[in-house]
Amino acid sequence: MTDELTPETPDEEEQPIKQRKNGLYPGVSDELAANMKSGWADTELRDLQPIEQAPNAARRRAALSARFPGERLVIPAGNLKTRSNDTEYAFRASTEYVYLTGDQTDDSVLVLEPRDGADGHDATIYRLPRSNRENGEFWLNGMGELWVGRRHGLSESAALLGVACKDVRELTGALKEATGPVRVVRGHDAGVQEALRDKVTAERDEELRVYLSEARAVKDEFEIGELQKAVDSTVRGFEDVVKVLDRAEATSERYIEGTFFLRARVEGNDIGYGSICAAGPHATTLHWVRNDGAVRSGELLLLDAGVETTTLYTADVTRTLPINGRYTDLQRKIYDAVYEAQEAGIAAVKPGAAYRDFHDAAQRVLAEKLVEWGLVEGPVERVLELGLQRRWTLHGTGHMLGLDVHDCAAARTEAYVNGTLEPGMVLTVEPGLYFQADDLTVPEEYRGIGVRIEDDLLVTEDGNRNLSAALPRRSDEVEAWMAGLLGK
Ligand code: GLY
Ligand code: MN
Ligand code: MN
Numbered sequence: 001m002t003d004e005l006t007p008e009t010p011d012e013e014e015q016p017i018k019q020r021k022n023g024l025y026p027g028v029s030d031e032l033a034a035n036m037k038s039g040w041a042d043t044e045l046r047d048l049q050p051i052e053q054a055p056n057a058a059r060r061r062a063a064l065s066a067r068f069p070g071e072r073l074v075i076p077a078g079n080l081k082t083r084s085n086d087t088e089y090a091f092r093a094s095t096e097y098v099y100l101t102g103d104q105t106d107d108s109v110l111v112l113e114p115r116d117g118a119d120g121h122d123a124t125i126y127r128l129p130r131s132n133r134e135n136g137e138f139w140l141n142g143m144g145e146l147w148v149g150r151r152h153g154l155s156e157s158a159a160l161l162g163v164a165c166k167d168v169r170e171l172t173g174a175l176k177e178a179t180g181p182v183r184v185v186r187g188h189d190a191g192v193q194e195a196l197r198d199k200v201t202a203e204r205d206e207e208l209r210v211y212l213s214e215a216r217a218v219k220d221e222f223e224i225g226e227l228q229k230a231v232d233s234t235v236r237g238f239e240d241v242v243k244v245l246d247r248a249e250a251t252s253e254r255y256i257e258g259t260f261f262l263r264a265r266v267e268g269n270d271i272g273y274g275s276i277c278a279a280g281p282h283a284t285t286l287h288w289v290r291n292d293g294a295v296r297s298g299e300l301l302l303l304d305a306g307v308e309t310t311t312l313y314t315a316d317v318t319r320t321l322p323i324n325g326r327y328t329d330l331q332r333k334i335y336d337a338v339y340e341a342q343e344a345g346i347a348a349v350k351p352g353a354a355y356r357d358f359h360d361a362a363q364r365v366l367a368e369k370l371v372e373w374g375l376v377e378g379p380v381e382r383v384l385e386l387g388l389q390r391r392w393t394l395h396g397t398g399h400m401l402g403l404d405v406h407d408c409a410a411a412r413t414e415a416y417v418n419g420t421l422e423p424g425m426v427l428t429v430e431p432g433l434y435f436q437a438d439d440l441t442v443p444e445e446y447r448g449i450g451v452r453i454e455d456d457l458l459v460t461e462d463g464n465r466n467l468s469a470a471l472p473r474r475s476d477e478v479e480a481w482m483a484g485l486l487g488k
Contacts, residue, residue, distance in 0.1 A: 028140070037133055037275070044262040048159040049315045053102040053222050053311065058162060060100055060215065065121040067211055071336055072182040073112040073121070074175070074196065075212075076189035080106055086142075090270065094188045095403040096212045098312050100255075101125060103161050107168055109192055114180065123160060126168040129154050136214045174423035204285070206410075213410035216402055218424035223402065224458060226313035227426055230268065231456055231467045233307035234315040237263035238471055241303060244483045245295070245323055249405040253277040253291040260305045268307040272314025273405045276304035279323065283450030286395060286435040297324040300331055302450055306405060316405050316428050318454030319466050325482045326403040327475055330445055334433055335475050338451045341431040342473070345397055349429065349457050362431040366393050369433075375442055392435060392442075398428040401456055426467070430454030 029152035064073065077097040080088040093104040103112055108284055127433075130153045131138030131145040139146040154165040159178035172195040184192060184198050185208060219227065237260040247256040256277040264271045274289035282288045283302035295301065301323050320335060322328075327335055345362035364380070364408075367389040371378040376388050383389050400407040400416070407426075408416060420429075432452030435442050456467040472481040482488075 003171060007350070020289070028136070033136060036136060040133060044153065048156055049175045050162045051102050051160050054160075054162040055220050056201055056220050057100055057102045059220075061112065061121075061123055063101065063215060064211070067239050068112075068183065068208070069119065070181065072180060073208065074182065074184040074192060075100055075110040076185065077103070077105060077108040077110075078188035079190075092270070093312070094185065094217075095312075096185045096209070097188070098403055099212065099216060101161055102311070103157070104312065105157075107189075109168060109171055109189065109218065111171070111408055113187055123163045125157065125163045125165045126171040126419075127154070127157060127165055128169075129167050138227060140317075158190065165292075171296055175199075185209055185212070188363070202257075209410045210412060213408045216414050217400060217408050217411065217415070218232070218422055219402060219426055219458075220424070223313060224426070226309050226311050227315070227401065227456065227458075228467050230272070230307050230313050230315035231317065232393070232470070233263060233267040233309070234305065234317050235468065235470045236267070237305060237307060238303065238319060239315070239485055242321065243481050245486075248279075248295040249297060249323070251295075253279055253282070253293050253295060256295070256301070256303065257291045260303070263308040268309045269312060270308045272306040272308035272316065274407070276302065276318075278302040278450065281437040281448035281450070283320065284436050284448065285450075286434070295323060298328070299323055300327075300449065300451065302452055304454060311404050314401070314403070315404050316401055316430075316433075316454060317456065317471065318452045319471060319473075319478065320451045320453065321478060321482065325486060325488065326479055330447060331449065331451075332475050334435075334446075334449055334450050335453075337366065337369040338431055338433055338453050339474060340369075342429055342453045342455070345429040345431060346457060346464065346466065349421065349427070349459060351375065351421055351423050351461065355417055355419050355421055358427075358429055362397045363389060363393060366431060366433060375446075377379070391439075392433050394434055395430075397431050398454075401426045401428055419443050423459050423461050425459040427457055427459070428454050449475045 034176040062470055063300040075096050077093040078294050080091055083089045091106045097110055103125065108125055108127040111124050112127060113124065114121050128151060130151060131386050138144040145151060152160060157165045162350040172191060175195040182196060183204050184196050184200055186193060186205050244259050246256060257275050260275050261271060269476050277291040278285060278288040279293055279301045282293050283300055300320050302318065302320045304318040306317055308314040322331060322423050341362040344365045345358040348358040348361040364384060367380050367383045368391060370376045370389050371380050371383060376383055430452055432450065435446040437448040439447055453473055458465045458467055472478045
């Protein structure tokens with residue numbers, strides 16, 4: 001379906017709609033134009049209550065305001081991105097904008113304006129208003145509500161978000177005219193960035209991005225609730241997958257991807273990252289998202305997937321399952337080693353612990369196993385010191401989790417990797433062992449086996465809570481869980 005009435009490339013004769021004298025394109029009779037202006041019911045929504053996270057977003061804006069006094073701060077939601085010709089990718093608002101507003105509307109921009117002669121900032125969200133019916137844009141323009149659906153009006157949005165709202169088409173002019181220091185979160189809105197080109201520096205903008213990344217490290221109660229919802233949906237998605245393994249065997253990994261995606265779309269907004277549906281040797285490819293391979297009885301399925309909630313918080317969970325419901329002896333040996341490493345990692349997640357502790361604890365266990373199996377020469381201390389285990393452990397043991405799957409990624413090293421765990425942080429613990437199909441340094445029977453186990457941990461006052469504990473992890477429990485789902 002295309003917007004037939006909007007020229008693909010307006011030439012000089014056919015200017016964009018808002019610049020035309022009568023607001024209409026050729027081919028629309030005056031009678032039809034007049035007809036389309038009227039006869040529409042008043043659909044204004046009144047007495048709207050603020051969204052649940054509005055007070056949380058207000059607290060975050062207040063903290064941001066205190067960090068950058070006297071400066072104008074510009075945080076865009078981002079724009080639609082072209083997929084092909086006139087179709088776009090599904091829109092996902094920028095994490096920074098969502099964090100500070102609770103809103104997810106494309107083309108919107110949050111601006112914090114420093115108050116004249118007073119402390120603090122005034123927040124405004126610039127966004128598209130309801131479509132104009134008088135000039136026909138609501139039905140003649142591809143962004144008109146008749147094409148893309150009803151939007152909240154500016155006063156409706158203000159009531160829902162607890163922030164004053166203005167027409168985004170006024171924004172670039174206002175930014176160009178504005179004086180005084182300004183910072184923008186880059187990478188989301190080229191038009192906004194262009195309007196600020198002569199007023200900002202990369203270094204100062206990066207400080208804003210880093211602040212917003214670090215601010216997200218400790219989650220509030222609303223966020224923890226959303227992350228739990230994301231994990232709960234993800235657990236159901238894993239159950240869905242187990243139930244269709246026979247159909248995946250008859251088709252491909254795509255059946256697994258599609259099955260999990262259905263759960264994500266029905267219960268949440270989307271998947272939080274490309275699902276890794278890696279059967280057999282594909283499990284040794286860390287980010288296997290092609291998902292076009294065969295699913296074979298007797299091999300393992302490494303499924304790394306997470307539902308993103310409607311508020312955009314994502315889970316990140318991995319299980320490595322025996323496709324026929326039972327691990328072979330060697331698969332179990334490797335699986336149990338990864339499980340032991342994960343147990344050691346989880347035990348190190350507690351307030352006051354160094355962030356690195358859980359990684360070190362898990363790596364030590366894996367190094368011990370690799371030495372014990374004769375795959376690398378000990379002693380273990382030497383292996384760890386030289387990092388020799390990393391040929392098979394490959395990646396870090398976890399990361400922060402939240403609105404982004406790799407949350408807080410712009411945080412400074414001292415605040416993150418070299419930092420300390422605090423209650424309210426949520427992170428993954430996800431050790432793995434991967435024996436590549438062409439790794440001649442390991443016995444043949446190891447080749448093509450990859451195992452990762454990944455859970456989402458909340459740091460509590462006295463230790464941690466495993467948000468994904470509902471999904472079995474121990475090898476015998478995984479087998480019993482699969483048997484129960486398959487009615488065996
Ligand atoms: N799913 C990507 C990761 O586990 O980090
Ligand atoms: Mn992860
Ligand atoms: Mn993962």
